Amino acid sequence: xxxxxxxxxxxxxxxxxxxxxxxxxxxxxxxxxxxxxxxxxxxxxxxxxxxxxxxxxxxxxxxxxxxxxxxxxxxxxxxxxxxxxxxxxxxxxxxxxxxxxxxxxxxxxxxxxxxxxxxxxxxxxxxxxxxxxxxxxxxxxxxxxxxxxxxxxxxxxxxxxxxxxxxxxxxxxxxxxxxxxxxxxxxxxxxxxxxxxxxxxxxxxxxxxxxxxxxxxxxxxxxxxxxxxxxxxxxxxxxxxxxxxxxxxxxxxxxxxxxxxxxxxxxxxxxxxxxxxxxxxxxxxxxxxxxxxxxxxxxxxxxxxxxxxxxxxxxxxxxxxxxxxxxxxxxxxxxxxxxxxxxxx
Amino acid sequence: xxxxxxxxxxxxxxxxxxxxxxxxxxxxxxxxxxxxxxxxxxxxxxxxxxxxxxxxxxxxxxxxxxxxxxxxxxxxxxxxxxxxxxxxxxxxxxxxxxxxxxxxxxxxxxxxxxxxxxxxxxxxxxxxxxxxxxxxxxxxxxxxxxxxxxxxxxxxxxxxxxxxxxxxxxxxxxxxxxxxxxxxxxxxxxxxxxxxxxxxxxxxxxxxxxxxxxxxxxxxxxxxxxxxxxxxxxxxxxxxxxxxxxxxxxxxxxxxxxxxxxxxxxxxxxxxxxxxxxxxx
Amino acid sequence: xxxxxxxxxxxxxxxxxxxxxxxxxxxxxxxxxxxxxxxxxxxxxxxxxxxxxxxxxxxxxxxxxxxxxxxxxxxxxxxxxxxxxxxxxxxxxxxxxxxxxxxxxxxxxxxxxxxxxxxxxxxxxxxxxxxxxxxxxxxxxxxxxxxxxxxxxxxxxxxxxxxxxxxxxxxxxxxxxxxxxxxxxxxxxxxxxxxxxxxxxxxxxxxxxxxxxxxxxxxxxxxxxxxxxxxxxxxxxxxxxxxxxxxxxxxxxxxxxxxxxxxxxxxxxxxxxxxxxxxxxxxxxxxxxxxxxx
Numbered sequence: 001x002x003x004x005x006x007x008x009x010x011x012x013x014x015x016x017x018x019x020x021x022x023x024x025x026x027x028x029x030x031x032x033x034x035x036x037x038x039x040x041x042x043x044x045x046x047x048x049x050x051x052x053x054x055x056x057x058x059x060x061x062x063x064x065x066x067x068x069x070x071x072x073x074x075x076x077x078x079x080x081x082x083x084x085x086x087x088x089x090x091x092x093x094x095x096x097x098x099x100x101x102x103x104x105x106x107x108x109x110x111x112x113x114x115x116x117x118x119x120x121x122x123x124x125x126x127x128x129x130x131x132x133x134x135x136x137x138x139x140x141x142x143x144x145x146x147x148x149x150x151x152x153x154x155x156x157x158x159x160x161x162x163x164x165x166x167x168x169x170x171x172x173x174x175x176x177x178x179x180x181x182x183x184x185x186x187x188x189x190x191x192x193x194x195x196x197x198x199x200x201x202x203x204x205x206x207x208x209x210x211x212x213x214x215x216x217x218x219x220x221x222x223x224x225x226x227x228x229x230x231x232x233x234x235x236x237x238x239x240x241x242x243x244x245x246x247x248x249x250x251x252x253x254x255x256x257x258x259x260x261x262x263x264x265x266x267x268x269x270x271x272x273x274x275x276x277x278x279x280x281x282x283x284x285x286x287x288x289x290x291x292x293x294x295x296x297x298x299x300x301x302x303x304x305x306x307x308x309x310x311x312x313x314x315x316x317x318x319x320x321x322x323x324x325x326x327x328x329x330x331x332x333x334x335x336x337x338x339x340x341x342x343x344x345x
Numbered sequence: 346x347x348x349x350x351x352x353x354x355x356x357x358x359x360x361x362x363x364x365x366x367x368x369x370x371x372x373x374x375x376x377x378x379x380x381x382x383x384x385x386x387x388x389x390x391x392x393x394x395x396x397x398x399x400x401x402x403x404x405x406x407x408x409x410x411x412x413x414x415x416x417x418x419x420x421x422x423x424x425x426x427x428x429x430x431x432x433x434x435x436x437x438x439x440x441x442x443x444x445x446x447x448x449x450x451x452x453x454x455x456x457x458x459x460x461x462x463x464x465x466x467x468x469x470x471x472x473x474x475x476x477x478x479x480x481x482x483x484x485x486x487x488x489x490x491x492x493x494x495x496x497x498x499x500x501x502x503x504x505x506x507x508x509x510x511x512x513x514x515x516x517x518x519x520x521x522x523x524x525x526x527x528x529x530x531x532x533x534x535x536x537x538x539x540x541x542x543x544x545x546x547x548x549x550x551x552x553x554x555x556x557x558x559x560x561x562x563x564x565x566x567x568x569x570x571x572x573x574x575x576x577x578x579x580x581x582x583x584x585x586x587x588x589x590x591x592x593x594x595x596x597x598x599x600x601x602x603x604x605x606x607x608x609x610x611x612x613x614x615x616x617x618x619x620x621x622x623x624x625x626x
Numbered sequence: 627x628x629x630x631x632x633x634x635x636x637x638x639x640x641x642x643x644x645x646x647x648x649x650x651x652x653x654x655x656x657x658x659x660x661x662x663x664x665x666x667x668x669x670x671x672x673x674x675x676x677x678x679x680x681x682x683x684x685x686x687x688x689x690x691x692x693x694x695x696x697x698x699x700x701x702x703x704x705x706x707x708x709x710x711x712x713x714x715x716x717x718x719x720x721x722x723x724x725x726x727x728x729x730x731x732x733x734x735x736x737x738x739x740x741x742x743x744x745x746x747x748x749x750x751x752x753x754x755x756x757x758x759x760x761x762x763x764x765x766x767x768x769x770x771x772x773x774x775x776x777x778x779x780x781x782x783x784x785x786x787x788x789x790x791x792x793x794x795x796x797x798x799x800x801x802x803x804x805x806x807x808x809x810x811x812x813x814x815x816x817x818x819x820x821x822x823x824x825x826x827x828x829x830x831x832x833x834x835x836x837x838x839x840x841x842x843x844x845x846x847x848x849x850x851x852x853x854x855x856x857x858x859x860x861x862x863x864x865x866x867x868x869x870x871x872x873x874x875x876x877x878x879x880x881x882x883x884x885x886x887x888x889x890x891x892x893x894x895x896x897x898x899x900x901x902x903x904x905x906x907x908x909x910x911x912x913x914x915x916x917x918x919x920x
Contacts, residue, residue, distance in 0.1 A: 028812060031877060051876065052814070061814070061845040065354055068401050075358055075401060075442040105595060111353040113595055221622055232666040234690070236818035238876050248597035251354075251590045253404040254842045265402050269590075270843040274597065276817075278830065282588045283427045286561055288601075288626060292694075298600075301622070306603035327818055327874035328686065329665035403837075429837030 001188040002181045005162040010040040012179040016087050023057055024089040025050050034088070043090065048134045049319065053244035054088055054095040058119040059102065061241075061271050065115065065251070068265040081115065086123040087175065094139045094319040096125050096151035098244025104311040105247065124175045127152040129189070132199040133206055136320025138333060140195030141209035144317055147189065157189040164188050209333045210340035211314065217305040217339065221297070225338045230293030232328045233275065239322035239330070240273035245303070245315045248272045248279075274298050300335055353593045356399045356444025357383025359420075361437050367423055369502040371470060372435055373411070374398070376420045376443055387448060389414060392455060392477035393584055393612040396447030397592055398422055403433035407589045407607075409474030409558075410448065415484055420445060423473035423505060449592045450611050453556060453582060455481050462490035464548045466567055468497045468539055468559025472505045474584050474611075475558050483516050492519040493548045497539035497559075501525050501532045522546055539563065540570040550575040556582045561626050568615055581615035585625050601625055628776040633680040633739060636775045637711060640737055644709050645672040650735050654691050655711040656684045666691065680711075680775075685744045685757065687868045688712065689719040690824045692729050709735035713744070715759065717768035718866035718901025719824040724770075725905040726864075728827060738771025742779035746873070759869035759882065762786040769902060790880075791887055810850040812877040819871035819881055820857060825864050832856070858884035863892040863909040866901040 016022055017039055024043040026035045032047045034054050064080040099120070106116040130137075130146035139145060149155040153172030156163040165181055166188060167173045200206040240246040250272040257264040273279065275295050281287040289295045303315035316332065323331050363375035376398070378384050387396075390410055399405040406428070412421035426435045437443070455478070463482060467475045482489050494513055498504040504523065514521045524535035524542040535542055539559075548555075555576060557567050564583055571581060587599035587606040594608035602622030604610065618625065628636075641653040657667035657677040664683045668691075669675055688710050695708050712720065717738060723729045746757025764783045767774065794802060817834075820826045833841050833853045840856070841849040858881075865885045872881045893899050898909050906912075 029808075029878065031812065033812075062843075070401055070442065073360065073440055073442055075444070077355060077358070077444075079352055079355065109594060111351065111593060114352045114354070218622060231668045231694070232691075234818065234821040234874075236821040236874075237814075237816040238818050238874075241814050241816050242876065247595075249590065249595075250598075250843050251404065251596070252838060252843050253399075253402050254838065254844070255402050263402065267404070268842070268844055269596075270845055272590075272596075272598075272843075276834075278834070280588060280598070282586055283425070283431075284560060288561075288624065298623070301602070302597070302600070305622075306600060309603045310605075323661070325876045327822060329659035329661060329663070331660040334660045432837075 001184055001186060002165040002167070003159070003162055003184040004165055004179055004181050006045065008180045009156075009163060010043075013040040013043065013089060015178055016089075016175075019085065021082070021084050021086040022089060023054070023086065034091070045090070045128075047090075049092060049094075049130075049137070049321070051321065051325070052242055053098055053319065053321065054091050055098065055102070055244055055247075057086065057088060057123065058099060058116055059106070059247055059249070059271075063115060063269050064266045065269055066267040068253075068267065070263040070265065071261055079114070081118045082122075084122070086119070087126060088123055089126045090128045091125050091152070092130060092319075093127055093146060093148040093151065093155075094137075094144055094317045095244050096127055097139070097142075097144045097148070097317040098319070099125075100151045101245045101307075101313045101315060101317065102247055104313050105307075109311060124154070124171050125152045126154045126156065126172070126175070129155060129157040131158060133201070134320065135201045136323035137200070137318065138206055138209045138320060139318040140198060140205075141211060142314060142316055142318035145193065145195070146198055147193075159189060209318070209336050211336060212304070212339045212343050214305040214309050216343040217301060220339060220342055221301075223342055225335070225342055226293040226297040229330055229335055229338070230291070230296035233292040233296050233330055234328060235275055235277050235292055235295065236327070237271075237273035237275060238325050238327070240275055240299070241271060242321040242325050244317055244319055244321075245307075246273070246299075248274055274302070296330070300332075300339075304336075304339075353446070354591065356397065356405065356446045357386060359383065359443055359445055361439050361441050361443055362419055363439060364437070368498070368505050368507075370426045371503070371505060372424055372426075374422045374424055374434065374443075376422070376445060377418065378420070378445060383445065384418060387414075387418075387420060387445070390448035391452035392481050393452035393474060394448040394450050395474070395592070395611060396420070396422075396445050396449060397589075398424070398430075398434065399444030399446070400430050400433035400437065401442065401444065404430045405444065405446065406430040407449070407592055409584070409611075411473045411476045413477045413480050413484070415480070423470065423476075425470045446592065450607055451609070453478055453584075453612050458554045459488045460490060460552075462492070462548070462551075462553040464493045464495070464553060464555040466495045466497075466539060466543065466555065466557040466559070467505075468563040468567075469499065469503055470505065471557075471559030471563070472496060473558075475556060476506055476509075478556055479513060483513070483519075486516060486518075490518070490552060492516070493546065494519070494521045495524070495539055495542055495546065496521065497524045497526075497542065497563075499526045501529055520546075538566075540566050543567065543570050544574070547574060550577070550580065554580050554582060558584050561586070565626055578616035578619055579614055583613060583615060583618065584611045585613060585618075586611070587625070628740070630679075630681045633776045634678070637678050637680055637737060637739075638675045640773060640775070641669060641675040641678055641709065642672050644735060645669070645675070650707045650709045652695070652706065652708045653678065653711075653737075654688045654708060655737075656680065656686070656688075678711075680739060682743070682745045684711075684713070685746065685873060687716045687719060687822070687824060687870045689716050689723065690822055690870075692720075692723065692734060692824070693827050695733075696729065705730075705733060707733045707735065709737055711737045711739060712768050712771070713739055713741045714765035714768050715763060715866065715868040717770050718765070719868055720770055721901040721904050722825060722864055722866055722908075725908050736768070736771045736773075738768030738774045740767050740774065740776035740778045742766065742781045757869070757873070759867070759872075760784075765902075770904060786886070788886070788890065791883060791890070794883060794887075807847055807851065809879050810847050810854060813850045813854070813875075813879055814877060815845040815850055815853065816876060818874040818876065819854075819879075822870045822874045823861070824866070824868075825861050826857065854879075854881070854884065858888055861885055862888040863896070863898065864900050865889055 106113040307315035359378040590596040599606040653669040659665035743760030748758030
């Protein structure tokens with residue numbers, strides 16, 4: 001197997017940081033977040049699951065789409081796309097799988113989203129395998145695994161004395177050219193272990209979570225389970241914003257500067273959430289999803305029925321963030337188990 | 346830095362060529378596109394399609410295109426002043442710059458319904474996407490059967506395209522019926538809901554197709570009344586409204602179940618709508 | 627002090643009686659959640675009352691759900707009657723909602739529970755680890771209730787010593803601003819703080835307007851700064867200090883510092899703390915004699 005030490009890795013990352021936007025897990029006031037880093041000294045190498053996904057670096061929470069300048073009757077438009085290459089270091093396999101899920105809509109559905117495409121093209125994903133599953137994790141039920149290299153360019157796995165390095169794509173190979181690698185005896189860490197062999201937060205592997213196919217969801221649209229789970233929802237946006245695959249966004253203009261003869265405007269898009277009360281309110285005041293159970297139902301149907309029917313992959317990678325951050329314990333695993341039971345699986 | 350290929354979120358530039366008052370709170374905007382890419386994109390749009398009109402500084406919003414290419418390169422939109430973007434548009438003067446993105450969505454299957462009788466039902470601002478349907482029918486009058494237009498509004502001052510009614514009426518094999526929920530001292534015509542007018546007029550379902558647009562509740566009750574008159578859902582066309590932000594199926598806003606109003610619609614047969622997992626109501 | 631098991635039994639008995647008699651159509655209480663901790667529960671059926679529990683992890687302020695029951699279920703009907711389980715901090719919020727005419731007293735059956743604090747990470751040396759808000763809470767028994775379960779604890783009411791506020795207050799303005807901008811940088815504008823708050827019930831929040839009149843949709847520090855300070859100002863004199871906003875924040879923003887700062891300001895100016903007593907109207911709605919608190 002290819003092997004490198006932590007010191008070599010650090011030196012390589014320091015070098016990368018000079019020419020690239022380097023994004024890696026950091027401690028931010030006690031919270032582990034994927035954030036820009038200027039040097040490897042800021043990077044956490046020993047962490048569980050960053051509290052937010054890597055979505056922000058491909059579909060930013062706030063993104064300027066167009067810079068508009070208006071001079072009298074003349075308007076010029078300019079797309080805003082950063083020039084630099086980007087490296088996402090320490091990305092967990094579930095977050096990388098989340099990007100593949102978003103690709104199915106933003107890249108593969110015509111017309112492609114030029115901004116998302118630009119960020120995907122300029123970014124290399126260097127993943128770090130999870131040694132175990134964390135609180136809420138159920139990636140193994142969603143077609144993933146804590147050490148799944150599939151959606152990455154490079155996968156690092158911690159081994160004795162350093163890291164095993166698995167090159168997954170040519171893009172990954174190109175990025176690794178500056179990293180000192182040695183060949184070591186032994187097989188690379190075993191991959192794609194059966195789900196039940198992974199350790200969880202309390203020792204044994206988490207219970208598998210049943211995933212009911214989209215066709216069977218249709219019959220449950222009016223089922224009472226949506227009321228049971230939805231009535232305690234607060235209609236906040238936590239689950240949507242921490243999720244690697246939720247992608248709804250809002251678009252608006254804002255005036256950023258007014259001078260005689262010149263107005264500068266930005267057209268921006270920002271994250272939005274279908275859980276929010278007025279999300280679907282239309283001109284005239286009508287809201288087809290006025291209650292919390294209806295909005296909650298839409299979010300789950302989008303993930304497990306609409307997204308796969310329309311675009312292919314399931315809209316969930318089992319990262320578990322929504323489970324640990326929902327203030328009222330709406331648990332996607334519980335919902336999936338109820339759906340499986342109610343659809344007679 | 347520029348993008349390779351087309352950016353579907355970037356509007357084509359144009360300016361306001363004309364503004365007319367259409368009804369209380371509703372104006373007709375005439376837009377000329379100034380970029381050749383925009384002119385090419387809109388060379389051949391179809392009735393039922395929509396476009397996002399940008400009021401730079403406020404934002405953009407989707408509107409049914411109310412003109413037809415037969416009228417010339419100018420695009421027309423009937424816009425109700427109900428929110429931030431529409432309010433900003435209403436304050437524009439002729440000559441002011443605007444942006445247009447489109448044409449988006451699907452369209453009314455005007456070729457497929459040739460030879461059939463057509464019943465057009467428009468409520469309020471819902472008449473905007475129906476006007477190009479009527480124009481197409483009138484422009485190719487011989488290709489279609491009998492045309493019945495039922496046109497309604499909450500009050501007389503909210504009726505749209507009043508200056509065209511004589512034109513519509515005087516076409517061959519064409520009847521126009523108007524109604525308002527509430528009359529006023531200028532009004533001597535029908536007073537009542539469009540559903541009541543529909544029952545009174547009683548169009549026959551044989552070889553007919555209906556095209557309805559208006560507020561969701563109006564579409565709902567018109568559908569019920571049409572069924573009473575013997576029409577089946579696969580004879581009924583409608584165009585649905587949903588809040589949209591991108592119009593190209595990415596932002597997730599306009600879904601009704603697994604359908605997106607912007608890409609699977611906005612035009613649907615009622616037989617499709619009946620099978621929707623999620624109601625538009 | 628009654629045990630959790632005793633109070634659990636009493637809640638279930640009370641709930642059964644209220645549902646069977648038809649006095650209420652729903653009990654808003656707590657149940658055991660999927661992660662072994664309490665979560666809000668809505669019991670609509672007398673057969674379901676065994677779901678209801680009480681314990682030191684019943685941290686949620688359930689009064690926020692009273693806003694969901696203001697409208698009738700069906701046209702032509704009256705709004706429903708509900709019962710809600712409240713701790714002392716939660717009950718203060720009910721007084722605020724009553725003063726603001728958001729709920730009708732007759733439609734809410736208040737099941738009050740005496741409380742010596744819920745679990746939290748306020749001070750690791752205490753057992754059970756008490757939430758910070760409980761360490762400084764001055765109420766042991768709900769301030770309004772229809773029935774009181776559990777014996778008033780022997781632990782005396784605490785006083786808020788505002789030590790954490792003092793630390794912020796001692797910072798020079800530039801440092802204080804830097805502190806808060808740093809906190810707001812972590813905010814993801816999820817609005818959980820607003821959604822969990824019983825006092826935030828505007829149908830359209832001024833910070834979520836379609837026309838972006840006050841802030842645009844960007845999830846950036848300027849908008850988040852406006853939102854948090856604006857929300858705190860809108861709660862001045864109204865915040866019941868249940869501290870749910872701080873508890874639910876996924877990014878650990880110390881929001882209680884803002885609300886308590888303003889609550890103390892209002893108390894200094896008007897001698898008034900929201901929710902302690904049944905008030906006839908919100909604080910700033912009444913004109914008083916010169917020199918009187920209101």
